[in-house]
Amino acid sequence: MIRTILIVYVLIIIATVSILGFRGDKTRKEPLYLFPDMDRQSKFHPQGENPFYDNKMDDRLPVINTIPRGNELELAVVFSEDYSAEDLLNVELQTGRDAAGEWATDFPIDVTRDVIEMGKVKYDIFCAVCHGLAGNGQSVVTSKGLPAANLLLQNFIDQPHGEIYNTIAYGKNLMGAYGDKLSPEERWAVVLYVRALQRANQGTMEDVPDGMKRELGI
Ligand code: HEC
Structure with missing residues (x-):
């Protein structure tokens, strides 16, 4: 009796090891296909030759x-x-890079007041929580300790439009991607609005129209 139990026990161990023990091992041999279904077929692979x-x-x-x-x-x-x-x-519109593969330095969309205003709507929804309504990085999120870039700094002013577009589409370092939330046109509109924020931050008295100066009493 004990002998039979021992033999069955040993057989179970051998079966378990031989079935489960080699799972995950890599082999170059063709696997045994009982039901090949459509597992192997000629097709295009991402980045395939x-x-x-x-x-x-x-x-x-x-x-x-x-x-x-x-x-x-x-x-x-x-x-x-x-x-x-x-x-x-339109490669530039979609990727933020020009024909030579460099970051775009112009806008592949019409630059109109309507587009800037659309950019503001999208910026206020998707970016302001972290970068602040003014773009200066003062926001609810940064007040809780998470750093978000101050978009008014000179190095972001110097960045080509396409690079900012790319950050919006794919994210960068700690920042997530917004490509699934904003269409290419909307991303460009947000870039445009970021430019407007940067310009507004550099405004001087010269920028105030004469009529308005009087109105403001200056
Ligand atoms: C959840 C918070 C968050 C949101 C929302 C967010 N960002 Fe950011 N962003 C960050 C953080 C954090 C960084 C700093 C990334 C780093 O360098 O680690 C950053 C960096 C950037 C930079 C600088 C990237 C560089 O070149 O260093 C730009 C430009 C930018 N964000 C634009 C935007 C725009 C436009 C939006 C709206 C579509 C947006 N961000 C939404 C958190 C956010």
Whole structure:
């Protein structure tokens, strides 16, 4: 009786070790596929190689006048009659870098009062909690001890527009990304508003229009 129990015990140990013991081991051998389903099929991989195309890459730009699935585009805009793929293929608008791969130093959107005001609305919603309504880094969050950059400092004034755009889209160091909350146009509008805050902070008496000086009694 004891012998039988011992033998069964040893067999169970051998079975357990041989089934579970090698889990996670790496091997270059093809695994045994009982039901292959569609596990192995030719397909494009992110950043994969592809001898078929001239540039030998799997990654493709969207075909003109088509809309890639699974992006943050507004469906109502994408399927509207006057939609064109131009915006989607505008590298500077999407990435903040110019054709040479350098940070953009101009704005790929129309700079109008409406856009600046839209930028203010978005800034006040998404950025002010940390960077403060004035952009000076004085905010609810910083008052609790979390550091957030003072956007009015000279080094941020000197940053190209595209670099700030990139920080908004992808985040930087401690700061999270806002690319999923703000469309490319909205990110640029926020960059524009940050510029407005920086300019306002450098304002002098010269900037006050004459009519207003009288009004303010100065
Ligand atoms: C949750 C807090 C938080 C929010 C919200 C936030 N930021 Fe930041 N931001 C930070 C922190 C923290 C840093 C400093 C990052 C570091 O260098 O570690 C920073 C840094 C920056 C910088 C400087 C990056 C650099 O080059 O060093 C810019 C520009 C900036 N934020 C813009 C924005 C804008 C525009 C928004 C709104 C879309 C925003 N931030 C929203 C926390 C925040």
